[in-house]
Amino acid sequence: MQLFGDFDNSYRDYGKAKFAILPVPYDKTSTWVKGADKGPDAFLEASFALENYDVETETEAYKAGIATLKPVLEDKTPELLCSAVERETAKLLSDGKFPIMIGGNHTCSIGSIRAMASQYKNLTILQLDAHSDLRPEYEGTELNHACVMYQAQKLCPITQVGIRSQCIEELPYVKKERTFYAHNIFDNNNWQSKAIDTLSENVYITIDLDVFDPSVLPSTGTPEPGGLTYYQVLHFLRSVIKERNVVGFDIVELCPNPTDKASDYLAARLAYQLMTYKLKVES
Numbered sequence: 001m002q003l004f005g006d007f008d009n010s011y012r013d014y015g016k017a018k019f020a021i022l023p024v025p026y027d028k029t030s031t032w033v034k035g036a037d038k039g040p041d042a043f044l045e046a047s048f049a050l051e052n053y054d055v056e057t058e059t060e061a062y063k064a065g066i067a068t069l070k071p072v073l074e075d076k077t078p079e080l081l082c083s084a085v086e087r088e089t090a091k092l093l094s095d096g097k098f099p100i101m102i103g104g105n106h107t108c109s110i111g112s113i114r115a116m117a118s119q120y121k122n123l124t125i126l127q128l129d130a131h132s133d134l135r136p137e138y139e140g141t142e143l144n145h146a147c148v149m150y151q152a153q154k155l156c157p158i159t160q161v162g163i164r165s166q167c168i169e170e171l172p173y174v175k176k177e178r179t180f181y182a183h184n185i186f187d188n189n190n191w192q193s194k195a196i197d198t199l200s201e202n203v204y205i206t207i208d209l210d211v212f213d214p215s216v217l218p219s220t221g222t223p224e225p226g227g228l229t230y231y232q233v234l235h236f237l238r239s240v241i242k243e244r245n246v247v248g249f250d251i252v253e254l255c256p257n258p259t260d261k262a263s264d265y266l267a268a269r270l271a272y273q274l275m276t277y278k279l280k281v282e283s
Helices: 036-047 078-094 108-119 145-153 168-173 191-197 230-243 262-282
Strands: 019-024 066-068 098-103 123-128 158-163 179-181 202-208 245-252
Touching: 019 036, 019 078, 036 098, 036 245, 036 262, 078 098, 078 108, 098 108, 098 262, 108 123, 108 145, 108 202, 108 245, 123 145, 123 230, 145 158, 179 191, 191 230, 202 230, 230 262, 245 262
Parallel strands: 019 066, 019 098, 098 245, 123 158, 123 202, 158 179, 202 245
Antiparallel strands: none
C-alpha cells in the first residue's frame, strides 16, 4: 500500500496521528478524460519527494503524525461509493482525526461532505473548482461529479471560487453573492476577504485540481483555461485556515500523466502545505 511522505514510521501510527489521509481511487462517473482512479497512487508516490521542512512556516508538519488509510475500493455504484466514503470519514471524525480525502473524481467528495455536515453545525463547504458542479442530475445519476455541489447545497451553505465553466441549467442554483468567478478574480486579491466573509465558523474545503490554470496543473480530467495560480490558491487558503475552523479537506480530479509528474507533486505539496497551516494556527 502506498503511504504519504518519506519520514519515520513512528509518525504514521494512526492512534497518535493528527492527520488521516483517505485515498478513494474512483473514476466511474468521469465524463471526459479518464484516469482519476490513478490519482491517489500518483499523489502518494509524489509525496515521497516532498521536503518535510516547510520554509515558509519553519515547521515540520509530519511530526504531528500523518496516517495513510487503506483505500476505499467500493465502485459498484456511485451510491455505494458515497456511502462508503461517508462511513470512513465519520469514523475518522469520531476518532478525533483531521480527515484528508484524496480522489478519485469529485463524486468522492459527496461522502465526505455528508459526514462533515452530520458532525458539524454552522458548516460551510468551500469549493475551489473550474466548474460549478450544480447539476441536479447528469448522465443518469444525481451523484455524478458534475452534481457534487448541488448535493452539498442540500446540506449547508456553499461558497464557490475559481468558477469559469457552467451550463445554463445550473443558473437557478447559483448564489451570486457566494460565487467568485475566475474572470473577476484572476488579476487581483480584493475578492479574498469577501469570500471569507461568506464562510461560517466551520469550513470544509473541497479542491478540484482543475481550479488551477492548465499551465500550472495540466493533469486533470476536465482542464479549463483561465484558472488560478498556485500562490493565489495557497495564500487564500492560508487566510481561510487562519480565520475559520477548517475541519477537513479533499483534493480530487488528479488524472496523472505518466510522462509529467509535476501535477502529482503539486497536489501532494498542496496537501502538506495545508496541513502545515492548520498546525500553525493551532500552535
